[in-house]
Amino acid sequence: MTLAQLPAVLFPDVGTDRTIGVTDDVAALQDLIVNVIFYGTPGGPWVLVDAGMPYTALPKIRLAAERRFGPGNRPQAIILTHGHFDHVGALPMLADEWDVPIYAHPLEMPYLTGQSPYPPPDPTVGGGMMARLSMLYPRGPYDFSHCLLELPDDGRAQRSGSDVREVQAPLPGRGIVEA
Numbered sequence: 001m002t003l004a005q006l007p008a009v010l011f012p013d014v015g016t017d018r019t020i021g022v023t024d025d026v027a028a029l030q031d032l033i034v035n036v037i038f039y040g041t042p043g044g045p046w047v048l049v050d051a052g053m054p055y056t057a058l059p060k061i062r063l064a065a066e067r068r069f070g071p072g073n074r075p076q077a078i079i080l081t082h083g084h085f086d087h088v089g090a091l092p093m094l095a096d097e098w099d100v101p102i103y104a105h106p107l108e109m110p111y112l113t114g115q116s117p118y119p120p121p122d123p124t125v126g127g128g129m130m131a132r133l134s135m136l137y138p139r140g141p142y143d144f145s146h147c148l149l150e151l152p153d154d155g156r157a158q159r160s161g162s163d164v165r166e167v168q169a170p171l172p173g174r175g176i177v178e179a
Helices: 057-069 091-098 106-112 128-136
Strands: 020-023 026-031 034-039 047-049 077-079 102-104 148-150 156-159 162-168 175-178
Touching: 026 057, 034 057, 057 091, 077 091, 102 106, 106 148
Parallel strands: 047 077, 077 102, 102 148
Antiparallel strands: 020 026, 026 034, 034 047, 156 162, 162 175
């Protein structure tokens, strides 16, 4: 098959806030190899899920948040699905700037409070170049203990009548969060 014979790939419309609408109250912002999620209706209260890559996420998140929710409308919380480097990149700056609660699953706390690095990755899992390069990724530990909270015991954090809940990750001993 030649390049000309490959089917066209349709990309979703990208909003002026550089996000891709998923539902009325969920938008994704791609930051290199990871997505950052904005959970909330435009102009209203909202929650940020994950903080993207180091060095690149901060300006993208700021711009998208301002355009989607309005200038000065900071999130009600930041929720981390887990603490890998590509999910906490802009967290130190956003934590200082927004001064909002930051939540993570209790099983992620050792990796996010400076107690332990993540275990070494297995570059054979998943295949592809990203898996092969995983040995080069930073594993922490990261220390956000000054601003990090555990998700409540029932695994739910309220957001304007909706909730966010925790789910168990497919890896033993770790939890992740879904919106």
